[in-house]
Amino acid sequence: MGLRWFHFALWGGLIVGMLLLPQVVSNGTLRTMIFANYLAIFAISWDVLSGRTGYVSFGHPFLIGIGAYTTAILTKRFDVPVEISIPVAVLFTMIAGLLVLLPALRIRGSYFALVTLAFMELLYQLVQVIRPDLTGGTRGMSGIQTLTRGAANGYYLSTTLMLTIAVSMWLLMKTRLGTALSAIGMNEESVRGSGLSTTRLKAFAFLTSAMIAGLGGAFYVHYLGSLAPRALFDINFLFTIIVAALLGGTSTIIGPMIGAFFMTFLLEYLRPVLPGAERYFVYGAIALLLYMYQPKGLVELVRRGFKSLNKGRTA
């Protein structure tokens, strides 16, 4: 599997560091970190599917939305406890993931991306017109039960969730299964020619991706306490997820995490300087530069840093 002691040392260091963070930083920074954590979850979810298999999903807000709406409706309208509503939400999202899988069995490339975009748009329209008494219609929902109070607790919960997902996905992707998923992205026919069922592998990738998106969406809505369809099914939200994964480095776990934190903090620090949508130009420019000079993403820069450290030690 290629597991080395320093892998665990790095994860361990990251976990300890992240859990100690509330001792040293302000609540404002923690709130930003919470967003970064959820963005990291969504970026990991996107990457498991799109970064690896090459089936680029433009519909991740669709999956996240299913998770978020399911648990919001169950808890708010039917008084279902979160212990039940969140698993149900994840299950629903996985079923939705299978729906997205169906076109992927027939089409590839930009057509697949467009179909998934249509899924997102469809759900956006549906939640506004079908049973607005349940979904809250155009306005969305507020007063949804929150799981935590205070920045520190919200941070602990989101960090635990994000790290649990990250470490388990990392372990899973270290197996040959992860190798096979990445292989699909490079040459699907060759994977079939090696005797693997790409249909099954793709189904696995879609289900896993949907599961993470559903988990993230459900916990996110119980952090926010409200749900606005316009913000959720927003093309900017979609691109933030995709750019986080691409910027950090696809086909890795740590890459989307780095990308999510980088983007969240970049946007946050730019806020006083560029309060409006101009901020998106800056991250567009950064994404472009990085893509020109380091297409493997930020994670490759980090990797090189470690390599040169190692070389310095042995020399």
Add this chain to the structure above:
Amino acid sequence: MSYLEIENLSAFYGKAQALTDISITVQPGEIVAVVGPNGAGKSTLLDSIMGLVKIDGDIRLRGHSLVGRTPSEIVRHGVGYAPERFNLFPYMSVRDNLMVGAFTARDDIQSNLSMVHSLFPRLEEREGQETSTQSGGERQMVSFGRALMTSPELLLVDEPTIGLAPKICHEIAEVLRKLNKEYGLTVVITEQNANFALSLASRIYVLESGRMQTSGTADELRNDKRLLEAYFGGH
């Protein structure tokens, strides 16, 4: 009963017909070559055997029809496919490339891996290297290696020498002979290089524009005009 029998095979990509009425037989332990120019349908023929394209006609392995089976089932029946070396997974290490081949024969991973390493010691030395950074010859070894990880009895090899130096072609011929003689594999290769095919295979089929032009033993075909035509790209 022959080992592999292909009867009246036609293959289609959508509505386009790539192969018309091809019949081929392969005896156990043989090396058979399918020779023809670009676009003759050589790769399509191998894809048909693997169940990767839509076909009419019959393909039987040890008397069992392969028609309608999934590529996965066909690999489990003992058919290994070494595609053109351009069809590797470029941004994965040599080891990961090999491991993609190791899903159907999980119990044999260690023995298959040591066979691959003894055939190609370079792949063991460079197992962490990305195949995109390897030479053509090395990539061809990875392609062979990945096919061998599926524990095949029948090895299908798609244009192993394309664009490679004569010395490397010679090494590839040696490897294929070794797989045939020492490991008992039946081998079907496709080739543009007729001389390579003549020196390696016992029997040769000449394919052009999706149709079978001629076939015979290497000795019979050595001076056959139709083979020369195919070799030079036809008319």
